[in-house]
Amino acid sequence: MTFSRPFAIALLTTTCIFAGAVQADDPPSKGEQALKYRKSLYQVMAWNFGPMGAMAQGKVPYDAAEFAKRADRVALIAPMLSEGFPAETRNLPHSELKPAMWANRADFDAKMKNLVDRSATLATVAKTGDFAQSKAAFFDTADTCKACHDKYKNE
């Protein structure tokens, strides 16, 4: 290890975390970083959710390996989401979260847990390669997204 290594790491993490905060005079607040983090997680979720949705809706042929890969990734990302909603993100601009969430945190957390649980089931079921079961598990997972969005997301 050289002297410059810790410095390089500090620079690396700083530039990565602050990437996107172009033209900001001050570094982003903890809340702003968390907001960016959760938006990133939702992007990753959506990217991997999409191909499963296309298969489940019959728009593209079922590919068991591809479906299982996407299901695994959604199941990996889902448990990371809750960290993206600390109190510091309250009242931030550029958030699609309805303020009602803060008065209903237990309900929100329960809905988040439904997503975690059902996406874990989806990942397990997807590995069987059974399309009908995989499709059902996918819609069960998608229902948990919708239940939360309907109540707590400004579309």
Add this chain to the structure above:
Amino acid sequence: MTFSRPFAIALLTTTCIFAGAVQADDPPSKGEQALKYRKSLYQVMAWNFGPMGAMAQGKVPYDAAEFAKRADRVALIAPMLSEGFPAETRNLPHSELKPAMWANRADFDAKMKNLVDRSATLATVAKTGDFAQSKAAFFDTADTCKACHDKYKNE
């Protein structure tokens, strides 16, 4: 399953994927979506990399469980990155990728594989709770980030 369910899913994946493309007249291209996807993945990487870096540099006390959790997440995200660099992302604005990558794809892919391999080792080592070994594995992983950034990322 109701009639509206597939429609709801389509809406869900569409709004999620296109979130952030505010004021765009056309939906984002495949390349733009992939660029957004990889930027999101790097954000998720950085968020989870940061706490390990702080511990490795002695800025905060070593917390074995926290370190191991972050290491696991970095190891889960790393294999997703390569999908974010399809040919369609070539010449896109708002990319920090140096054009030199496209003429050196095999080298870039090898560097990406180093990240995947070393972050997998990091996750394994972190589970032992041995700080010295975890720190070394962390810096080994960080080196793979830096090796790629130095050559292919506009800072």
